[in-house]
Amino acid sequence: MRRRTFLKGTLLGSAATALPLSALAEGTAAAAGTVTVGSIAALQSAIDAAVPGDRVVLADGTYTVPSAGIRVTGKHGTTSAPITIVSASRGGAVLNGPVSFLLSGSSNITISGFAFRQTTTLVVPADCPRIRLTRNDFKLADSAGLDWVTVRGDDAKIDRNSFHHRGSQGIFLVVDGPGTTAMAQRTHIFRNYFADHSYTGANGGEAIRLGVSHRALSTAGAVVEYNLFERCDGDPEAISVKSSGNTIRHNTLRDSKGGIVLRHGNATTVEGNHVLGGANGVRLYGNDHVVVNNHISGTTSRGLVIGSGTTRDHHAGETTEQRRGNDACDRAVIAHNTLVGNSATISGEDRAYGPRDVVVADNILVASGGTLVNVPAATGFTWQGNILWGSAADGTIPSGGFRRVDPLLREDSDGVHRLTAASPAVDAATLTSLTLTEDADGHARGGARDVGADEYAALAPVRRPLTPSEVGPNAA
Incomplete structure (x- = not known):
């Protein structure tokens, strides 16, 4: 589409001025009671x-939490009136010690504004x-x-x-689940800042892992959106998806070894993400x-990898070792992406089971070597x-699947082509079977779509690659 007459909103995630959390509603009822405490013992009594x-x-301060933890047991807010446990100012209450909050049998609890410095995992139980x-x-x-x-409990934010x-x-x-095969349902992960993971081993240093191999066939319905990843070098997978039915959208990965990897599972959507520099883009199994x-x-x-497998499809009854293997990529739709200046643009692999029945349409691929x-x-x-x-x-793409023509891209100040x-x-664009209402910038696609991630528009983008001021504790 050549013309746009309106924008569908304003730029998401503009920076917010830091405010004391006690001055913010944070989703609680307007008539909620408030109690301020100055010790862990008093905090426990108030909870x-x-x-x-x-x-x-x-109150702000540095606290050493005893091994018994801060117990949130059998406490239930409601969806419209959660129980909120909050630091007086963002990051002002620092929690040291072996544990912090120990949740059990509770729901509709909000924990906000703390600086966690504990030595064991913070768990949201099933x-x-x-x-x-x-x-x-x-x-x-x-x-x-x-x-x-x-996270093991459903509907976590x-x-x-x-x-x-x-x-x-x-x-x-980590998003996990109850038992050995189930996944926590409908986890919503958004506006977070993941930065500076410098582990140099081969794997095991992901920023986010949705599931694990033995949970891969379970649908999680997680949404991971509007998060920023910078210098996440602990693993080739910054976002590692090992479950089914998730949505990974509008995230920015900048200067990171890790990319977006659908390592196990089926039917996940990867949409509108920006990978700028670093090592890895998107990889699919x-x-x-x-x-x-x-x-x-x-x-x-590698920019985009259409993965091969040690098996055709994962299935119930596999051995643990079989489930850990790669599942060949079948029936994926890869369309309207823009890949520029990547060391390897679109590549495959050489395992026993090659990918099948994949649609690769209306993408822009540009590289100088x-x-x-x-x-x-x-x-x-x-x-x-x-x-x-x-x-x-050109490589292995068949002659009827592309045009070799200068797409006349410009690189804007935000690094987007x-x-x-x-x-x-x-x-x-040629793929009429695909329903796609917006481009990566948040502009409407219209009837005759443009090739690549961008739909031409003279107006400013609604969405751009994220910056640190748009995510994290002080984000809007």
């Missing part, structure tokens, strides 16, 4: 007495639905194998937190994924409407 809508405020962790600062012990936050600075093996945030509107540029390893497409075992693929450019070789008015990509 024990809290009823729906109450706010328990811990018997604790609708727990919200918001505006906290997580810098737990830098201990090998320690995962900092684990993890938002506007900062996870930062560790050099050891271990994961910032499993079936029926949708990868659209992503902008990937300047990666030094190497090969634009290297997917040697591409059984039943549909290639159509792609635009290739640059001195890189967008279309110019005269681009041959404008109104040239």
